[in-house]
Amino acid sequence: MNNNLKLVLALLVLAVGGGALWMLQRPMPMDGSQMAMADGGPIADVKIPAELSSLATIGKRAFDVKCAACHGANAAGTQGKAPPLVHQYYRPGHHADAAFFLAAQNGVRAHHWRFGDMPPVEGVTKGDIKGIVAYVRSLQKENGIN
Ligand code: HEC
Numbered sequence: 796m797n798n799n800l801k802l803v804l805a806l807l808v809l810a811v812g813g814g815a816l817w818m819l820q821r822p823m824p825m826d827g828s829q830m831a832m833a834d835g836g837p838i839a840d841v842k843i844p845a846e847l848s849s850l851a852t853i854g855k856r857a858f859d860v861k862c863a864a865c866h867g868a869n870a871a872g873t874q875g876k877a878p879p880l881v882h883q884y885y886r887p888g889h890h891a892d893a894a895f896f897l898a899a900q901n902g903v904r905a906h907h908w909r910f911g912d913m914p915p916v917e918g919v920t921k922g923d924i925k926g927i928v929a930y931v932r933s934l935q936k937e938n939g940i941n
Contacts, residue, residue, distance in 0.1 A: 838872030839879035844937040851933045854926025861899075861916050862927065870934055878908045880931050886940045892928045899924055 847855060858870070865877035872879030884890065884907050897903075903913035935941070 834873075834875030836874045837867050837869075837879075838874060839881050839938075841869040841871040841879070841881050841934060842937050843869060844933050847933055848929060850926050851929040854923075854928065854930030856926075857919070857923040858927045858930055861919050861923065865913070870931055875910070877910050877913065881934045881938050881940060883940055885931070886935060887932065895928050895931070896921065896924050899927075 858866075859868070862870075865873060866880050867873040867877070870880040872882075878884070885894075898913060899916045899919045902915040905912050
């Protein structure tokens with residue numbers, strides 16, 4: 796094999812290998828609903844507040860039991876399952892606290908995303924939701940969603 800051919804082959808291997816690596820390392824798109832391949836992982840990159848009020852701490856407990864299976868730890872969402880609540884859609888001016896009560900009580904018809912409907916959540920009291928709202932609002936605030 797002459798040296799020129801070797802050089803061309805080496806470049807080709809580099810180009811193809813580099814391309815494959817690039818494909819593998821591409822970040823996931825924010826809207827996890829289209830990424831059935833990556834079911835289960837978090838969707839948003841959520842910064843955790845250093846401190847939570849006592850109401851928000853109680854809310855975190857309720858959230859972890861009743862909501863996190865779908866909305867993910869720290870409300871970061873779950874690929875293929877449910878959206879992050881730490882998201883501009885759910886800022887206070889767009890989804891007031893009442894939306895949380897209604898969502899848990901009646902469920903939610905899919906409208907912002909393609910995860911499907913949210914079923915009503917059994918056994919959540921108004922008190923639980925008050926805490927959950929306080930918790931989600933502190934997460935939102937820490938992440939610049941006001
Ligand atoms: C079985 C999965 C599941 C569980 C459990 C769940 N959710 Fe959801 N939730 C969803 C999905 C999916 C959506 C997105 C619907 C859409 O497309 O807009 C959603 C949307 C929401 C919304 C937005 C409502 C609106 O008006 O747009 C709120 C608020 C919410 N969830 C709160 C909660 C809270 C609080 C809990 C726990 C008490 C909870 N969810 C538990 C799946 C779930």
